[in-house]
Amino acid sequence: MTLPALEMSRIEGRDTWVFDLDNTLYPAECDLFAQIDQRMTDFVARFLGMDRAEARALQKQYYAEHGTTLKGLMTMHGMDPAEFLAHVHEIDLSPIPPLPSLCDAIAALPGRKIVYTNGSRGHAERVTKHMELHHHFHGMFGIEDAGFHPKPSQAAYDAFCDAHEIDPGRAVFFEDLERNLKPAHEMGFATVLVRSGKDWSHEPVEARPAGLNDAAHPHVDYLTDDLTGFIRQVLAFLSPLPAEE
Incomplete structure (x- = not known):
């Protein structure tokens, strides 16, 4: 432009x-965030004992309402952020x-x-x-x-x-x-x-x-x-x- x-x-x-x-x-076309996105869903599902569909819906709700899924989990569930951040950013950069x-x-x-x-x-x-x-x-x-x-x-x-x-x-x-x-x-x-x-x-x-x-x-x-x-x-x-x- x-x-x-x-x-x-x-x-x-x-x-x-x-x-x-x-x-x-x-x-954005590198699509790295797709990896992060999937790892967030995995974490939410495990942390809250949900199936992936429920976890993904809640993940997106917290993203929209709190600015990040992380902030939503901390605010609504008292989650310690360290494990979440380590998990979601363990991605392939190639x-x-x-x-x-x-x-x-x-x-x-x-x-x-x-x-x-x-x-x-x-x-x-x-x-x-x-x-x-x-x-x-x-x-x-x-x-x-x-x-x-x-x-x-x-x-x-x-x-x-x-x-x-x-x-x-x-x-x-x-x-x-x-x-x-x-x-x-x-x-x-x-x-x-x-x-x-x-x-x-x-x-x-x-x-x-x-x-x-x-x-x-x-x-x-x-x-x-x-x-x-x-x-x-x-x-x-x-x-x-x-x-x-």
Whole structure:
């Protein structure tokens, strides 16, 4: 999706780049979240003694109502989060292809780069190492760092900004979930919604990642289905080529 240069004005003066992880930093078409999704269903079924159909329905209900299945299980059943996080993130990362162009684009962004995920910090570290991106980031912020408050809880964003001393007015927030950009935008972040062509119809409407047909919302400054291409446009805006004489 090509954006006119004049629309890049929301990016000007910003030097902190915040990236969601799953289905944002790597392409949704890798379908890693399908593995996580199935492992969550397995965990819920075992933890609550349900069959898989019941467990999956409850999993999706908690995801929609509490922001994450984890938060729902903690709130409604007093679950200790450590075993859940270890179980659901034990996945095969091989579907993520080499993405050298994305690595180069992120490396070229001026200032700090931080991963902020509703998953665990360990999951973020493992995925970014697999992608050979970890050395470009200045920090990782996981659900445990937010006291297990998930995006889009305001408490989560406040904890994130406090932990990394972030001024939202100087930061850009990349996400695949539209609802997670609303509080970020209200705080002053420039917001980028990363869309994909994946079919998300199996997810609750309230918590469905962005598809290619999703339109802009007032709290979404930019839409893109090409993260690398968008970052390259940002870099061109921040460092334009000199005019020919």
